[in-house]
Amino acid sequence: MIIPVDQLNPDTLNQVIREFLMRQGEDWGLAEGHLDDAIQQARDALVQGNLVLYWDENEESLTILSKEEVNQSGLG
Template sequence: MLIPYQDLDTDTLQNLVEYFILREGTDYGEQELSLDEKTDKVLRQLKLGDIVIIYSELSESVTLIHRDQLLQQQNLIDE
């Protein structure tokens, strides 16, 4: 299930994004970015729709995923 980022409390969204960054060890290129810079980048991607928030009823967990990855997963299920 997709969760619109606008539906989340600001602090909840901030914590979710930071957890995602720290959990994933997300690589942002050749330059090392601070947690604040990484957070801002992910929040911009959420606002642009490049990244979406999904809730899994099966695992009862929330995660962020790139929209293209989600579409690929949906295509695999549809096949």
């Protein structure tokens, strides 16, 4: 289930983004150690709809997916 970005508390959203980036670090420029910049980029992508928050009911976990991943997998 897709969760609207504005439904999360800002601190919770930051934590979700941080955890996502730690898993996907190299793709977001974390090799250089720019976590704050990467968090802002991910937040912007969420607001623009290029990334989405996805609640996986089977795994009982919240993650971030690209719009393409959602479209390809039929999750939307």
